[in-house]
Amino acid sequence: MAPSHPDRPTLVQRLRAAGCVYAEDEADLLIAAADSPTTLADLVDRRIAGRPLEHLLGWAEFCGRRVAVDPGVFVPRARTALLVAAAAAAAAVAGPAPAVLDLCCGSGAAALVLHDRLAPRWLAAADLDPAAVACARRNLAPLGVPVYQGDLFAPVPPRWRGRLDLVVANAPYVPSGAVQLMPPEARLYEAPMALDGGADGLAVLRRVAGAAAQWLAPGGHLAVETSAGQVDPLCAALVAAGLEPTVVSDEDLEATAVTARRPG
Template structure:
């Protein structure tokens, strides 16, 4: 007697149909130029609840929509971060910003995530320590709505407005860790970005002005007022722009250091407020 369960005809038909569907999705994505068609097909097939929904999702992806927008989420630091249409998708390199900030975040730390987008950075930091008091802000209403979904589980509060402007005044001088993923693409380089970014993500999350550092400079000018003594600001930048980012942080009265990760192509400037 065989101990191996037998498959009914209906079971084998379902498996065959699923395999055919997956193959068709892979073929459509390859034809659209998706480099990781097999991986994306697996995610789309597992996310779709009906064949019609799968077809619609595949067509959106083939039309150039970011995979994360099609799925409704992005993987970031082991978390599923909700992202909707028109919201900046958190990048893998930004995980380096989280890893650099994490050693400074302890129980009951006050964390501020500026230019928060989906709130991915703040959510990752708050989920890694107990009792974190998390605040976040962004100027884009869609990003704020998305961020509120992502930080709800860790009790974070998200404010809509320009940088520090919407924050409660009682937060001044209390922030232990300020994380900033401000836009740092120079205006003239926006057209060189992949279509997924330039066509489907908000310009305010990409355009950093003539040299890409306009927002960083504004953040740095006021950072010291919001940081607690010994508090730190961590800013994502690029290797090419690091020297100018360091200058902006120093002019804001913080002591700057630079850390980089070749594997992720990531650079972060850390500015520390002294006790004076």
């Protein structure tokens, strides 16, 4: 359906009243996604009730790509573009055709973009959440990228231990006490394990840091997303794990990423 759909003004008004900041854009996307007036009415009602737009559409736009996103799966955020850019820049230092692992991959969005930017000799993704793994497999199967289910590095083939040039991890980093302060569409409709980072938000990231040095090749890099307020303790954990951290930030995206190199 075209944006000139006769119900569009009413839909925009309803979405705006429900708090949708980009009501006009959302109305156009919902109109385009609906194959009948009944379907459109259902989509709009569910959006007004708080369902994430991306779950209703079945996809999210990330770094210029449409990434399939199933209900319950973490929706890739615009700010994570900084993590992907920092990871790609770090991997370039290792030379052409790096070996890359996307941990806590969610929908596989980061792996999709890194596949295009790096032309890796080996690329894989992993997540603990079965729904995320199924979604990532749907996104990455056309590229021949395997997606493993399990806790962090546990399901990764052991032959890659000490041979990875890049590990990128958009691990959960929201402190447990702050999850309830997140927008309802995140805390109610995304998997808690994709959001909750423990008491100070760094529980999972500390585990990633502690294990990464064993999986990275000498000169390889770990790249993670975090918040500005968590940089100091995270960098301390990376240094304790034998890695050399560098902080990257982007005020426009309100994003912070840390890359950490394994010496040698």
